[in-house]
Amino acid sequence: MAIIIKDFTFSSLEIPLVTPFTTSFSTQTARKMLVVQVHTEVDGTSVSGWGECGALAEPVYSEEYTAGVLDVSERFLLPLLAAAQRDGGLTAETVGHYLEPIVGHRMAKSAIEMAVLDAQLRAAGVSFKDYLGVTRDKVPSGVSVGIQDSVPRLLDVVDGYLAEGYQRIKLKIKPGWDVDPVRAVREAHPDVPLQVDANATYTLVDAAQLRKLDAYDLLLIEQPLAEDDMRQHAELARVMRTPMCLDESVVSAASAADAISMGAAAIINIKPSRVGGYLEARRIHDIARAHGTAVWCGGMLETGIGRGANAALAGLPGFTLPGDISASSRFYEHDITTPFVLEDGFIRIPTGPGLCEEPNADALAGFTTATHVFPV
Ligand code: OSB
Numbered sequence: 001m002a003i004i005i006k007d008f009t010f011s012s013l014e015i016p017l018v019t020p021f022t023t024s025f026s027t028q029t030a031r032k033m034l035v036v037q038v039h040t041e042v043d044g045t046s047v048s049g050w051g052e053c054g055a056l057a058e059p060v061y062s063e064e065y066t067a068g069v070l071d072v073s074e075r076f077l078l079p080l081l082a083a084a085q086r087d088g089g090l091t092a093e094t095v096g097h098y099l100e101p102i103v104g105h106r107m108a109k110s111a112i113e114m115a116v117l118d119a120q121l122r123a124a125g126v127s128f129k130d131y132l133g134v135t136r137d138k139v140p141s142g143v144s145v146g147i148q149d150s151v152p153r154l155l156d157v158v159d160g161y162l163a164e165g166y167q168r169i170k171l172k173i174k175p176g177w178d179v180d181p182v183r184a185v186r187e188a189h190p191d192v193p194l195q196v197d198a199n200a201t202y203t204l205v206d207a208a209q210l211r212k213l214d215a216y217d218l219l220l221i222e223q224p225l226a227e228d229d230m231r232q233h234a235e236l237a238r239v240m241r242t243p244m245c246l247d248e249s250v251v252s253a254a255s256a257a258d259a260i261s262m263g264a265a266a267i268i269n270i271k272p273s274r275v276g277g278y279l280e281a282r283r284i285h286d287i288a289r290a291h292g293t294a295v296w297c298g299g300m301l302e303t304g305i306g307r308g309a310n311a312a313l314a315g316l317p318g319f320t321l322p323g324d325i326s327a328s329s330r331f332y333e334h335d336i337t338t339p340f341v342l343e344d345g346f347i348r349i350p351t352g353p354g355l356c357e358e359p360n361a362d363a364l365a366g367f368t369t370a371t372h373v374f375p376v
């Protein structure tokens with residue numbers, strides 16, 4: 001089924017967060033992001049597809065940022081797709097191949113591939129769940145808890161999430177906010193599945209401090225060291241009992257294979273946007289599963305566009321740990337699709353055609369600060 005792409009519309013959105021979200025790299029009060037709509041024609045019928053881009057407004061989580069995504073898309077990525085289309089045979093599955101000449105920029109590539117895949121599946125009337133061959137109907141929901149002003153405040157926030165039914169708590173940590181908050185949460189909740197995420201803010205010199213976390217029965221420690229410190233993660237993993245999990249360092253199936261074979265990751269956080277798209281995310285799942293390495297699905301404060309697609313991905317059998325796939329209300333009072341809700345600690349996997357529900361036009365317009373149309 002050949003797909004003819006007419007144009008891409010990139011909408012710059014600014015969606016307020018219900019509470020500020022603080023990590024080791026920034027405090028966000030609103031999610032500034034790009035949503036992509038592709039207009040296509042499939043077998044003579046007009047179909048549009050939707051994607052969202054994981055990039056933040058500033059290059060503080062990875063080197064990508066929203067303005068850079070717009071620039072590289074307009075200047076390089078979409079012209080490559082236009083050329084591929086003239087040669088014929090463009091499908092969602094070949095988008096990644098045609099974009100390969102451009103180095104990096106995986107979040108930009110991911111958003112583009114996502115929109116094309118959504119259009120293709122919508123045209124075929126196939127859900128992403130069925131496309132992936134997922135048989136589960138729902139996935140367990142975890143929540144990522146930002147750095148708070150004080151330990152008592154953190155305990156209140158965690159209590160609130162547990163009361164809502166979240167099945168696992170992830171605490172953001174940084175130097176000066178690590179052992180004390182972890183100890184406090186563990187003492188208050190001896191049995192809760194608990195893990196930490198440092199967002200690349202420590203160095204191997206901090207190994208003695210990080211080892212103190214071994215006392216709190218954590219599921220994993222996520223990305224304590226820098227993105228390019230794969231070897232150092234392997235060294236740290238050898239001296240810690242807490243399983244090592246990588247996020248930022250795993251940018252592709254190839255780097256996932258490296259991390260596994262080096263002993264740098266016992267567990268991998270798979271974020272489709274970080275690795276260039278849902279198809280590469282599935283390849284990482286497959287490689288990890290073949291090695292017996294557990295994976296779980298991370299998040300980038302997705303709207304309803306990405307959240308449902310993440311839930312479908314996390315339905316694959318290698319996703320054995322709860323993901324950062326929370327209810328929409330974790331971040332947003334108003335989402336741009338029907339909000340995802342917690343049902344006994346689970347998020348339901350969407351079953352409609354495509355990767356997501358079409359966003360509500362009024363909601364989308366309400367959060368849009370700029371629109372950019374790129375003909376292909
Ligand atoms: O490291 O997992 C991360 C959010 C933005 C950037 C990086 C990360 C996160 C989260 C939140 O932890 C995950 C989510 O619930 O979307």
Ligand code: MG
Nearest residue numbers: 197222223247
């Ligand atoms: Mg992380």
